[in-house]
Amino acid sequence: MDAPVALADQAVHITIKDLAPHDQVVVGSSATDYHGKVWRARATFTADDHGTVDLTTTRPRSGTYDQADGMGLFWSMRPPSGDPDQAIFLRPYPETAPSYTVRISVTAHGRALAGRTLTRAWETPGVRSRDLTLAHDKVAGKLFLPPPGTPRHPAVLAFGGSEGGVGMPFEAALLASHGYPALALGYFRMPGLPAALRDIPLEYFAAAARLLAAQPATDPAHLVAMGYSRGSEAALLLAEDYSRLVHGVVVYSPSSLVGPGFPAGGDAWTYRGRPISQGPIPLDHLSGPLLAIAGADDALWPSPSFTGQIAAQLKDDHDRHPHQTLIYPGAGHGVGTFPYLAEGISFVNPTSGATTPLGGSRPADAAARERGWPKVLALLADARH
Template identity: 30%
Template structure:
């Protein structure tokens, strides 16, 4: 009897699974398919074609897919290459605490490309992918001006504290913060526009708002000081770099595909006003599918910049890790990070580190997240291209997620094993 087994059956969304098919004929062509429906009702699917071995088995850790949505040996390919049925959709978990994604795994005889497949599945299994480990707490935050959600690991702590910030998507995005808490970090998912009573659209950045968030987190009895970490992407990484530069509370900053300067809107902090380098909206390109290529809106970072807008990163008191996708479809992130690294070298500064991934795109997320090449971005009011090549991007997510956690532990102090 044919059987498909995925272990563990219930796991965190960033953890790998072992997928094994048995009970088939030797050298039989089969199609493996993964399916899930997100909280908006959008169907995501991935399929790949495999030949069984002499024992009639397929082992995704060993065997190479011949084609489909990916090829080669990809143990987590059925999860990382999920594609939306509705164009420009991005898989973002909304309820991270109470419901997992339920992913159905099917094996079909022969080559099946149609959706739904013409034949009935030979075997099926459903697995659960959770975004919060048992014991993780979610606490809504409405403290002064600060809006967000605090995720606390199981145990008494104290835990290293991290602020998690996203970019032009706006609102409150929690899936990365809940996963970080599952790995031992007290993490504040921080909103800064398009959420509750915050500004409805992205605009001037008030760094004192982010300082207020840092002070709130440091005062929590389960958060270990004296400094915090920041994990941020896109516009959030630009803000994180400002926090690292000007706020003494910040000890470790991870900037994923950000810039080296203030762009689009001014940044204010007490008596300081940093003027922006303006976006060049007229340089946006529209693809045949209707998605926007916004990579030229920020101009060439290697050209002469307005140095009044460039962050004096040499002032940062903590450590900074730049995570860069060299095929970022939004920014020339590699060039921004390289400019900072070269400037710090000339100044004799050693507090910055660069992780650069060839062929990776903009949305470098925790592993297990489907590769997203293009999706809707409210800030631009249309879909945008994120860039990257799927297999290289997926590999970058696996490696960078481990390195990010190592970096935060190194500079904020280790996770207490008794707390997990």
């Protein structure tokens, strides 16, 4: 293994050597989630003529995944019970547990041959984080900053969609570990904030962006808004109406329209005390790059069509900034964000138990995240130049 300790969004290269030629081995993985449940994956391989199995290039004969994939033992892990399509490998927030471990085992003919423990980190040493509160900071969320001494970098204001609470804390921790200050923002369903996605002031997001821009590690000329699902509306609106503050956009499973409040209707967003009208989101004032990522089989809403509309609108507006609109085949609403974590393809409401299909498949979502996340890091790296 080339990386026994690595960030959770980085791949490891696993090779098994000194086997008998064409021998069969079983490679397994296991990790413990937030609730103490042990998730597992396994795959059976046939060694090559030299007695070697390279997980990156060797297709398993059987197992929890079925294509050559060096990280298949990570994203294909399954819980000890229940439908893996309706489960997610939950971890404590990164500031509480900055890493987790994955145990890799190799067996042949019922005999253990080798075992290794890998550390998958959310934060590199020196990353700092703190909770933001309405009382003290005027916004609620979690701020993650790179280690002291890191040169100024682009920064990311990240927020989720209709689930509420603090969105994207793991993404923010990983971004800070890559050198980019990040703020995981909550904007409803938190103490002191609206109970539902309704009448959310765009000024609230602008206040969070200004707080992030003021951090010593932030290059304020390159601040990016990252929104997922319903949060994509806020990200696009923020980049449009605060173009001097926000200089780029990343949206996952996006909409090109302002939708109604959720779940009871009304107006989702306000600006300068007035409701923002439902309908197409204008994009003619963007001041930086845009990256939109959708899954072709999104079952929650038509994000592929919305992504196409975003691309067409930027073309019609002769937008001069770099933009990419990516639609990954077979992926669903869970097309993002960072790769290699085991996640299902349905959302199960923890209160009611109701299940909402997100579309796609676990392998397709995993492949999309592996391809899409580097696009986000590349956008941020390009903004530095």
